[in-house]
Amino acid sequence: MGCGACLQGFGAVEAARGSEMMSAVAVRTGLPGTSLRVDKETLAGTKSQVEPLELELIERVLGGQHEAFRELVRPCERAVFMATQAILKNEADAEDAAQEAILKAFTNLAKFRGDSKFSTWLVRIATNEALMKLRKERRHKLHDSLDDGRKDDNGNYVPQDFADWREIPSEALQTKELRQALSWALASLTPKHREVLVLRDVQHFTIEETATRLGIGKSAVKTRLLRARLQMRDALAPGMDGSWSTGRREYKQVRPW
Amino acid sequence: MVIEISCEEVWREVSNYLDDEITPELRARMREHFKGCKHCTAVLDGTRNVVRLVGDAKAFVLPAGFSDRLYQKLDRKLSKDGPS
Numbered sequence: 494m495g496c497g498a499c500l501q502g503f504g505a506v507e508a509a510r511g512s513e514m515m516s517a518v519a520v521r522t523g524l525p526g527t528s529l530r531v532d533k534e535t536l537a538g539t540k541s542q543v544e545p546l547e548l549e550l551i552e553r554v555l556g557g558q559h560e561a562f563r564e565l566v567r568p569c570e571r572a573v574f575m576a577t578q579a580i581l582k583n584e585a586d587a588e589d590a591a592q593e594a595i596l597k598a599f600t601n602l603a604k605f606r607g608d609s610k611f612s613t614w615l616v617r618i619a620t621n622e623a624l625m626k627l628r629k630e631r632r633h634k635l636h637d638s639l640d641d642g643r644k645d646d647n648g649n650y651v652p653q654d655f656a657d658w659r660e661i662p663s664e665a666l667q668t669k670e671l672r673q674a675l676s677w678a679l680a681s682l683t684p685k686h687r688e689v690l691v692l693r694d695v696q697h698f699t700i701e702e703t704a705t706r707l708g709i710g711k712s713a714v715k716t717r718l719l720r721a722r723l724q725m726r727d728a729l730a731p732g733m734d735g736s737w738s739t740g741r742r743e744y745k746q747v748r749p750w
Numbered sequence: 751m752v753i754e755i756s757c758e759e760v761w762r763e764v765s766n767y768l769d770d771e772i773t774p775e776l777r778a779r780m781r782e783h784f785k786g787c788k789h790c791t792a793v794l795d796g797t798r799n800v801v802r803l804v805g806d807a808k809a810f811v812l813p814a815g816f817s818d819r820l821y822q823k824l825d826r827k828l829s830k831d832g833p834s
Contacts, residue, residue, distance in 0.1 A: 559828045560828075562824070562828075563821060563824070566820075567817075570812060570816065570817060570820070571810070571811075571812055574812055574813075574816065575810060578810075584813055588813055588816060588819070591816075591820075592819065592820050592823055595820060595824070596823060596824065596827055599824065599827065600827075649758070649761070649762055650761075651758075651761065652761060652793050660795070660799050661799055661803060663802070663803070663806050663808070666803065666806055666808040666809055667808070671803075672808075672809060672810075672811070675803065675804060675809050675810070676810070679804070679810075690804065694800075694801050694804045694805050695804050695805060695809070695810060697805060700769065700771065715765065715766060715769075715771060718765050718769075719762070719764065719765035719766070722764075722765050722768075722797050722800055722801060723761070723764070723765070723793070723797060725800045725804065726793070726796040726797050726799075726800045729796075729800060730796070
């Protein structure tokens with residue numbers, strides 16, 4: 494199952510039902526009484542985000558059936574990798590961070606409170622892992638230097654190119670060249686623009702869900718999304734004249750100024 | 751009669767236009783603008799194409815062998831210790 498689909502599939506669970514299950518987990522995992530009380534209070538007013546299947550798997554892992562962890566993680570692998578790749582441009586680094594995050598999630602599974610979906614929790618760990626790696630490698634400057642799109646007087650991003658593209662058909666995604674170009678285009682975005690584009694356009698969350706997940710407002714999501722999409726378009730433009738589908742390499746940029 | 755809109759305003763709203771996050775009135779103005787402005791139409795079409803491509807499940811795939819390597823590491827960890 495694709496992870497975007499999986500994450501979306503983690504629909505909201507009814508509040509009452511969810512809080513019962515959360516309490517059950519808290520009891521069975523031997524969490525202290527105070528935690529149980531907090532969980533109940535938290536969940537009384539909110540929807541538990543955890544799916545019944547997830548809960549069952551978590552209980553099994555905590556009960557010693559470690560192999561259930563694979564089942565828990567498998568549908569989220571792609572989302573975890575996308576999260577680390579959104580921060581670390583290098584594929585090998587992104588894979589390291591993703592795997593490290595998944596191992597940490599395993600070690601710390603008993604600390605998962607169920608106040609978010611398991612996948613959200615896991616993606617958050619992965620994001621932190623990637624950011625730590627990024628800091629270690631002092632790449633912040635590189636990201637900043639890439640953030641030099643053309644802006645108008647109000648600081649709005651101005652499209653760089655106005656050539657009429659021939660549409661890139663989805664079949665062109667079978668070519669490694671286009672997939673690579675998409676990855677590079679994505680990597681050229683700053684982390685804050687990339688994470689919005691990944692959540693909204695790659696994983697198909699709504700604008701509201703994206704805002705909630707990132708802890709920012711809807712208008713900030715929209716502003717970043719606009720910038721991210723326009724910049725992606727500019728980054729991909731040299732292949733947009735049809736060369737992605739026809740193999741032609743010549744490209745004529747059109748700029749009205 | 752719809753009120754004219756500038757290219758700059760269209761660029762600011764092109765993403766919201768695709769997400770249908772604008773008022774019907776603004777949508778009508780933008781639609782009218784696209785009829786007469788090939789540059790903005792190119793921006794709109796290209797942006798829509800980008801959204802469709804990155805949203806395609808084939809666009810971003812896990813590196814080959816990702817899962818195998820992950821589960822090898824996990825198995826090594828499982829044999830050593832469990833969740834705390």
